[in-house]
Amino acid sequence: MTILDIIIQQLTNGLILGSFYSLVALGYSMVYGIIKLLNFAHGDIYMVGAFVGFVILSFVSTLLGDGWLGILPSMILAMTAVGFLGVLIQRIAYRPLLSAPRLSILIVAVGVSLVLFNSVMVVTIGEYKAFPSGLGYEGITMGHVHxxxxxxxxxxxxxxxxxxLHLFIAKTIYGKAMRAISIDMDACRLMGIDVNKIIALTFFVGSSLAAAAGVMAGVYYGSIHFFMGFVIGLKAFTSAVIGGIGSIPGAMLGGLLLGLLESFGTQLPWVGTEWKDVFAFGLLILLLVFKPTGILGRTEIERM
Amino acid sequence: MAEPSTPPPAAAATSGLAGLEERLFVFFDKRSRRRLVQGLLVLAAVSIPLVGDSYLLEILTNSFFYIVLCLGLNIVVGYAGLLDLGYAAFFAVGAYTTGILTSQFDWNFWLTIPAAVFFSIIAGVIIGGPTLRLRSDYLAIVTLGFGEITRIAARNLKELTGGASGLIGINRPSFFGLELNQIHHYYYVFFILVLLAVFVSFRLQHSRLGRAWQYVREDEDAAEAMGIDRVAVKLYAYVIGAVFAGVAGCFFAGKMTAISPETFQFMQSATILMAVVLGGMGKIPGMIVGALALILFPEIFREIGSVRMLVFGVVLVMMMIFRPQGIWPERRN
Amino acid sequence: MRILQVRDLALSFGGLNVIDRLSFDVDEGSIVSLIGPNGAGKTSVFNCLTGFYKADSGEIRFMDQPVTKLKPHKITQKGMARTFQNLRLFKQMTVLENVMSGMHCRTRAGALGAVLRSGSQRREEAHIRSVAQECLEFVGILALKDRLARNLPYGDQRRVEWARALATRPRLLLFDEPAAGLNYDEKERLIGLIRRIREELGITIFLIEHDMGLVMQISEKVVVIDYGKKIAEGGCDAVQCDPKVIEAYLGREDEEGAADERNRS
Structure with a gap:
């Protein structure tokens, strides 16, 4: 393979990986932006998305057959279902603690994460499930790259x-309400915005984006597992921080950037695939030290 | 250490559970009574090996081990209010230090303890130093990442750590010529560790540093305005917590004589955190109760088996919503 | 001697100049007030002085040493203490523990001392307690020392804050609206207290206050800012007559309504 082949190959890998990261990072960032919660369970939402997609696809594909014809409606259904799951979680676990100390809600998020992935573990007896996408490997070949x-x-x-998502945030009244709440929740309450409803909506959108990524990851990798959300949760958080947590374009950008960095990074002789996760977390730590606001993060007043 | 003793409000003794709590408070308000109960507990713990079978001793030794870990994590989470989701990594640092130094470099077990303390401090400073300057919730995710890094490193540095299959043939500690190889030996070793950990925790909690942790936990800005270096104070907590886990890890390695990376996964950290929250963050007796509950519960209810962590997750969420102070009651003022 | 010198201090966020090339001095042993309409940037000045905000440019010198780039705890160690506009007590702790926090930067026992409980550590603990009690005595609430801070009435909570700031052993004390929320009697006592802090403890006082009666009664110098700019500085009488100050507070005739609005918000 030539250098060019490697570049094209890694560019493709990086874009795909980055797409997953971005989609999950968006939910992280949106939730953080609106209620300042690091939703540790968000990676598990992605995992649940993959499993819900898997179950729905098993039914749908008997009706509509294999391939994208079955996958797309399954994905939309999974997004809806998981969106509601996100709202439910927010309602049961997070809403009662919105005004409690930050530590409490963080711990609850860890608890939700445990509940989600252990439920799936129990149901699947911890096994990998083959994702029945029925998609072939047709495509286009450039040089040595397919x-x-x-x-x-x-x-x-x-x-x-x-x-x-961008249009939703920029153009609709709901998007405007989300942005307003992220700036000043109390003021929004006074202005008669139904804050709880908008927070629920944020969880819905964030969760369904993660579910979309989960279904696509299932299709792409061909198998799914209860623990698949753990590492991507961390990576998506890293992406959100790269882009500037709370910023929606930042999450998109950060995810793609991390995907590309990881793809190209593992090509370096001294990194290698077994150190790929260490590479990403190392990057996160460096970033938090040197540029915690990320690329597009809102700059607050600099504290000493 | 004079604790303010106020008479109980009569109205509080209404419902059953609250009434019980109230009565316990009144009972334990006297220092002599507390001392008596503490003495009886220690006496009971010391005499259990005389009557208990090895199964019971194994479980209790394991509980003691978790009590030490919980007390260590309690310094980070309970005292300083920082969420550490990679605590098992420090426990791994201790265990691997002992494992590598005894099995590959033939060190004496006891000499590995200062080495483990040293490496725990280094690890704590490397992770805590940069992140503690940022908002506290970033620490949670960085520690999560650090836990993973440690596990991956333990898997990949095969020459040193034995890779995924781990290390075997770790030297057991000897004590004045007596090789510690019986379960009741370890029962006492870990019991002494518990006493030591309780003592250190207690002294720290009621010190200038302990107060500083509480100031920072309650209001970082105000603490800073009072001249408290919030980063240094948090780093202190983080590093002391790391040392607790590191030392516990040494003894863990000595007892098991074999360790592998999978012992130190996220589930391990989550389990310890679970016990801390369950028992009641910031409270030493709470840590003992939390760790005991965590170990004894799955032993008593064997049938829950694989749903154990699921139950823990549900309990964690419910605790934070309905009883954030944990099982152990809050001290009244 | 000048205890505090501020030169060309500037701070902006989001394109808005919160502090605009501000310069002033505070003489050692004096009582100086910083006044201005709501939103003029007074608390931001305090935040810059005490290291909570990082100024964009300019210099702050405290006791002839630059403190512009120091972190808050370092500045407190150097002898500049502050109170907060909204009470920031450690609510779950007792009054005494609250005040003991002030002595943290004047003491040094670490983890090892705490565990071993050495003689010096015990003496230090006793010292911290006695200083904290003296400070409580000074503000007149020693009797409340074992109460939880959150259970005190508002006026007493304020006094805990003052005692806490005094316990840091400051040379310069910054009060951010100390009279806010106090009734007439409490204000009278506050004036007495501020004078006693200066006379008996020799501490220089710099305060932000909205109550003009109080400001004019105790200040030896007043600095007036509006939109982050200094518009007047001097003795009480001079400042009160300054047309720019009157304009800032009352507005010019044609914009009276708008200015009123701003004052009220």
Whole structure:
């Protein structure tokens, strides 16, 4: 393989990986932006998304057959279902603690994460499940690099979701309310905004984006596992911090950047795939030290 | 250490559980009574090996080990109010220090303890130093990442750590020529560790540093305005917590004689955190109760088996919502 | 001697100049007030002085040493203490423990001393307690020392804050609206206290206050700012007659309504 081949290959890998990271990072960032909670359970939402997609697809594919014809409706259904799960979690676990000390709500988020992935573990007896996507490896070949249509559709779908989200935040009244709440929740309450409803909506949107990523990851990797959300949760958080936590374009950008960095980083002779996660977390720590506001983060008054 | 003793409000003794709490408070308000109960507990713990079978001793030794870890994490979470989700990593640092130094460099077990303390401090400073300057919740996720890094490093540094299959043949400690190889030996060793950990925790809690942790936990800005270096104070807590786990890890390695990276996964950290929250953050007796509950519960209810962590998760959420102070009651003022 | 010198201090966020090339001095042993309409940037000045905000430019010198880039706890160690506009007590702790926090920066026992409980550590603990009690005595609430801070009435909570600031053994004490929320009697006592702090303890006082009666009664110098800029400085009488100050507070005739609005908000 030539250098160019490697670059194209890693660019593709990085974009796909980055798409997953971005989609999950968005939920992290949105929730953080609105209620300043690091939702540790968000990676598990992604995992649950993959499993819900798996179950729905098992039914849908008997009706509509294999391939994207079955996957797309399954994905939309999974997004809806998991969106409601996110709202439910917010309602039961987080809302009672909104005004409690920060530590309490963080611990609850850890508890929610335990509940989610252990539930899936119990149901699946901890086994890997083959994701029945039924997609082939057709695609286009450039030099020594083969890019499948599946990969292209995924990057395309991510782009569509992001544009939709951007329009939702920028153009609708709900998006405006979200931005307003992230600036001053109490003022919004006084202005008659139904703050609880908007927070629930934020969880819905964030969770369904993570579910979309989960379903796509299932399709892409071909198998799913109860623990798949753990590392991506960390990576998505890293992405959100890279982009500037709380910033929506930042989360998109940060995810893609981390995906690319990781793909190219593991090509370095001294990194290697077994150290790939160490690479990402090392990056996170460096970033937090030198630029905690990220690329597009809102700069608050600098504290000494 | 004079604790303010106020008469109980009569109205509080209404419902059953609250009434019980109230009566216990009144009972334990006298220092002599507290001392008596503490003495009886120690006496009971010391005499259990005379009557208990090895199964019971094994479980209790394991509980003691978790009590030490909980007391260590309590300094970080309970006293300083920092969320550490990678606490098992420090326990791994201690265990691997002992493991590597005794099995590959033939060190004496006892000499590995200062080495483990040293490496725990280094690890604590490397992780805590940069992140503690930031908002506290970032620490949680960085520690989560650090836990993973440690585990991956333990897997990948095969020459040193034995990779995924781990280290075997770790030297057991000897005590004046007596090799500690019986369960009741370890029962006493870990019991002494518990006493030591309780003592250190208690002294720290009621000191200038202990107060500083509480100031920072309650209001960082005000603490800073009072001339308290919030980063240094938190780092102190973080590093002392690391040392607790490191030392516990040494004895863990000595007892098991074999360790592997999977012992130190996230679930381990989550379990310890669970016990701390369950018992009641910041309270020493709470840590003992929390750790005991955590170890005894799955032993008593064997059938829950694989759903154990699921139950823990549910309990964690419910505790924070309905009884954030934990099982152990809050001291009244 | 000048205990505090501020030169060309500037701070902005989001393009808004909160503090705009502000310069003033505080003489040692004096009582100086910083006044200005709501939103003029007074608390931001305090935050810059005490290291909570990092100024964009300018210099702050305290006792002839630059403190511009120091962190808050370092500044407190150097002898500049503050109170907060909204009470910031350690609510779950007792009054005595609250005040003991002030002595933290004047003591040094660490983890080892705490565990071993050495002689010096015990003496230090006793010293911290006695200083804290003296400070409580000074503000007149020693009797409340074992109560939880959150259970005190507002006026007493304020006094805990003052005692806490005094326990840091400051040379310069910054009061951010000390009279806010106090009734007439409490204000009278506050005036007495501020004078006693200066006379008996020799501590220089710099305060932000909205109650003009109080300001004019105790200040030897007043610095007036509006929109982060200094508009007047001097003795009480001079400042009160200064047309710029009157304009800032009352507005010019054509914008009276708007200015009133600002005063009220």
């Amino acid at each position: 890019i499948t249509y599946t990969q292209m559709v995924m990057v395309g779908a991510t782009a569509v979701l992001m544009i939709a």
